[in-house]
Amino acid sequence: MNxxxxxxxxPGEPAFPESPFRDFSKLCVHTITTKPWSVEExxxxxxxxxxxxxxxxxxxxxxxxxxxxxxLLRDHNLTVVSLxxxxxxxxxxxxxxxxxxxENRRAIDEAAELGAPHVVLxxxxxxxxxxxxxxxxxxxxxxALLPHAEASGVKLAIEPLHPMYADNRSAINTLGQANDxxxxxxxxxxxxxxxxxxxxxxxxxxxxxxxxxKNGHLFAFHICDWKTPTEDLLNDRGLMGEGxxxxxxxxxxxxxxxxxxxxxxxxxxxxxxxxxxxxFLEKIKNGYLYxx
Amino acid sequence: MNxxxxxxxxPGEPAFPESPFRDFSKLCVHTITTKPWSVEExxxxxxxxxxxxxxxxxxxxxxxxxxxxxxLLRDHNLTVVSLxxxxxxxxxxxxxxxxxxxENRRAIDEAAELGAPHVVLxxxxxxxxxxxxxxxxxxxxxxALLPHAEASGVKLAIEPLHPMYADNRSAINTLGQANDxxxxxxxxxxxxxxxxxxxxxxxxxxxxxxxxxKNGHLFAFHICDWKTPTEDLLNDRGLMGEGxxxxxxxxxxxxxxxxxxxxxxxxxxxxxxxxxxxxFLEKIKNGYLYxx
Numbered sequence: 060m061n062x063x064x065x066x067x068x069x070p071g072e073p074a075f076p077e078s079p080f081r082d083f084s085k086l087c088v089h090t091i092t093t094k095p096w097s098v099e100e101x102x103x104x105x106x107x108x109x110x111x112x113x114x115x116x117x118x119x120x121x122x123x124x125x126x127x128x129x130x131l132l133r134d135h136n137l138t139v140v141s142l143x144x145x146x147x148x149x150x151x152x153x154x155x156x157x158x159x160x161x162e163n164r165r166a167i168d169e170a171a172e173l174g175a176p177h178v179v180l181x182x183x184x185x186x187x188x189x190x191x192x193x194x195x196x197x198x199x200x201x202x203a204l205l206p207h208a209e210a211s212g213v214k215l216a217i218e219p220l221h222p223m224y225a226d227n228r229s230a231i232n233t234l235g236q237a238n239d240x241x242x243x244x245x246x247x248x249x250x251x252x253x254x255x256x257x258x259x260x261x262x263x264x265x266x267x268x269x270x271x272x273k274n275g276h277l278f279a280f281h282i283c284d285w286k287t288p289t290e291d292l293l294n295d296r297g298l299m300g301e302g303x304x305x306x307x308x309x310x311x312x313x314x315x316x317x318x319x320x321x322x323x324x325x326x327x328x329x330x331x332x333x334x335x336x337x338x339f340l341e342k343i344k345n346g347y348l349y350x351x
Numbered sequence: 352m353n354x355x356x357x358x359x360x361x362p363g364e365p366a367f368p369e370s371p372f373r374d375f376s377k378l379c380v381h382t383i384t385t386k387p388w389s390v391e392e393x394x395x396x397x398x399x400x401x402x403x404x405x406x407x408x409x410x411x412x413x414x415x416x417x418x419x420x421x422x423l424l425r426d427h428n429l430t431v432v433s434l435x436x437x438x439x440x441x442x443x444x445x446x447x448x449x450x451x452x453x454e455n456r457r458a459i460d461e462a463a464e465l466g467a468p469h470v471v472l473x474x475x476x477x478x479x480x481x482x483x484x485x486x487x488x489x490x491x492x493x494x495a496l497l498p499h500a501e502a503s504g505v506k507l508a509i510e511p512l513h514p515m516y517a518d519n520r521s522a523i524n525t526l527g528q529a530n531d532x533x534x535x536x537x538x539x540x541x542x543x544x545x546x547x548x549x550x551x552x553x554x555x556x557x558x559x560x561x562x563x564x565k566n567g568h569l570f571a572f573h574i575c576d577w578k579t580p581t582e583d584l585l586n587d588r589g590l591m592g593e594g595x596x597x598x599x600x601x602x603x604x605x606x607x608x609x610x611x612x613x614x615x616x617x618x619x620x621x622x623x624x625x626x627x628x629x630x631f632l633e634k635i636k637n638g639y640l641y642x643x
Contacts, residue, residue: 186579186595190552223515225552226579226595232552260482260517260524287478287518292581303478303518 078348079307086347087112087140087321089281090119093336098128104340106135112321114141115173117166125172133174140321141216141252141279142166142175147183148200149193149230156196159183160203167204170213177214177278179252184230193230194240201244208248216278217241218252223292234258234267241276250278253313254325256285256296259304265312272316280313281325282306282351294327298342300350307351322351370640371599378639379404379432379613381573382411385628390420396632398427404613406433407465409458417464425466432613433508433544433571434458434467439475440492441485441522448488451475452495459496462505469506469570471544476522485522486532493536500540508570509533510544515584526550526559533568542570545605546617548577548588551596557604564608572605573617574598574643586619590634592642599643614643 080086088110093101098119105113113132120128132139145166150156163178170178182197184190201215208215219237220229231237237251251271258264271277284302289295299306310322324343331339372378380402385393390411397405405424412420424431437458442448455470462470474489476482493507500507511529512521523529529543543563550556563569576594581587591598602614616635623631 189597190554221514222552223513223581223584226577226581233554236554260514262482262525262528285518289515289518289584292515292584305481 080348080351083109083344083347084111085321086110086344087114087138087323088340088343089114089116089143089323089325091116091143092324092326092343093340094332095336098123099131102132102135102137104337105137108340108344110137110344112138112140112323114143114179114323114325115139115175116143117169120169120173125169129172129174138321139173139175140323141177141179142170142173143179144181144218145178145215146180146218146229149183149185149188149196151185151188156200160200163200163204164207167208167211167213171211175213177216177250179216179218179279181218181220182229182231184225184227186226190225190230194236197230198240198243201240201249205244205246205248214248214250214278216250216252218254218279218281219257221257232257233261233263234271235261235263238267238270238274238276241271242274247275250276252279252281253277253309254281255304255306255309256281256283256325259285259309264309268309268312269316272313272318277313277316277318278320279323280310280318280320281323282310283324283326284346284350291329294329296326296328298326298331298350299324299346301346310351322347372640372643375401375636375639376403377613378402378636379406379430379615380632380635381406381408381435381615381617383408383435384616384618384635385632386624387628390415391423394424394427394429396629397429400632400636402429402636404430404432404615406435406471406615406617407431407467408435409461412461412465417461421464421466430613431465431467432615433469433471434462434465435471435617436473436510437470437507438472438489438521441475441477441480441488443477443480448492452492455492455496456499459500459503459505463503467505469508469542471508471510471571473510473512474521474523476517476519478518482517482522486528489522490532490535493532493541497536497538497540506540506542506570508542508544510546510571510573511549513549524549525553525555526563527553527555530559530562530566530568533563534566539567542568544571544573545569545601546573547596547598547601548573548575548617551577551601556601560601560604561608564605564610569605569608569610570612571615572602572610572612573615574602575616575618576638576642583621586621586624588618588620590618590623590642591616591638593638602643614639
């Protein structure tokens with residue numbers, strides 16, 4: 060394994076910050092990050108790099124035996140970190156909310172078959188429905204899932220999403236709100252996924268990370284970067300080091316709580332998906348080493 | 352003036368909410384909203400509709416006698432509500448921060464010439480500079496302006512911007528932060544501009560509007576809507592009624608503080624700028640009446 064910094068800096072520019080990592084054992088990559096690869100291709104390439112973890116998106120499991128896929132990942136020395144994603148609880152009709160709960164039960168079943176310890180929840184929102192109502196429906200939806208989650212041995216990680224997704228993706232838009240909800244639900248099965256892309260701007264971020272950790276609710280840590288300009292609200296995330304997020308500082312806050320889990324690279328990017336994924340994976344490793 | 356609802360709803364759809372407005376005397380339109388029009392054209396068309404207010408963007412004043420432009424607006428029975436915009440205080444170099452202060456002094460001078468009671472501040476941010484540092488630079492920049500603002504009789508309205516602009520437009524991203532800063536500066540010259548587009552998602556919005564009002568800091572109220580999907584981070588704002596923001600509810604919170612100012616329509620939209628601006632102005636009036 061070559062940990063030598065890649066010479067991306069021009070002469071005279073500041074050198075790379077020293078890497079705090081000696082290897083990629085605490086790096087996890089989401090299957091959606093390298094979306095052009097099948098889960099099998101991803102497993103092979105991640106393993107060749109000594110990457111320690113993989114988070115699997117449900118679409119990557121289509122038409123597969125999920126248990127055997129989990130075995131394949133473990134055979135590549137990959138820890139299955141999370142299953143992405145459940146959620147989307149709010150709906151104006153009770154039947155729609157029930158359908159969401161049923162779908163989340165299936166996600167829990169898939170996580171159990173795969174061997175993922177938790178399902179990440181993108182909690183949902185309905186344009187025009189008051190956010191306060193959506194939040195109640197989210198809380199009630201998660202509460203309804205708890206018996207099935209407990210029986211399955213699968214936890215649920217509430218992921219607060221950036222306020223620019225409050226219209227139709229999540230009514231939970233700050234870590235403070237996610238902490239509130241996890242505290243209210245008050246179950247060892249319910250925690251929080253902290254993603255720097257969604258939360259980096261929050262003036263209360265450090266305190267809320269501390270609070271989340273103290274509660275034992277910090278289940279997952281996602282990294283990427285915020286580019287200037289960002290040209291698409293969904294699919295223009297940057298690699299660590301490409302943008303304005305101080306990933307290393309936020310990671311230090313996360314680790315100060317005792318968090319010892321993976322650093323999960325979750326990047327949606329039309330630009331990177333169009334590239335050769337092997338080259339992209341090298342960039343991910345570089346961003347992880349020198350900008351995370 | 353025709354206040355009859357336009358028949359935009361399909362048969363069977365809910366009727367327009369009843370309009371609480373009897374006329375357009377409390378409607379203000381920003382010159383940038385109808386960007387294809389010169390300030391003179393805007394004045395003429397706004398006046399023909401009985402619109403009561405205009406907020407002038409500085410680019411609309413280029414190559415004009417600013418005092419005479421203010422007179423022209425008043426001759427059209429338009430109240431000059433605000434000058435947009437000052438701000439952009441943060442800079443990594445002291446010389447850059449001084450240049451920003453100098454530029455803001457010019458904005459204050461223009462507001463005084465035009466007869467605008469305040470300058471709206473888009474406070475600024477520098478990608479990669481810690482937001483905490485940018486906030487200090489913003490506070491120091493505003494403080495440095497106060498003697499000139501006082502001598503000119505012009506106030507300053509801090510506008511908190513949506514967190515999706517925290518990279519390069521503003522390190523002040525919630526009304527709570529804007530209230531904090533206005534309280535810290537503790538000057539009758541410094542207040543806040545509340546814009547539904549930036550703040551609608553905030554779970555603390557109602558309380559922070561109350562706080563802002565109690566402090567006497569609520570200087571301005573901007574309206575538009577958040578579309579689903581939003582296709583551009585900057586220039587895809589919607590007309591009131593086109594999106595998910597409950598403008599009427601937020602307006603009720605603003606007015607509950609005693610605010611009796613204008614409802615300022617500030618829409619950046621490549622789509623609407625490409626339309627016939629007279630037709631667009633009719634849509635603005637309709638959105639104001641039935642969705643504000």
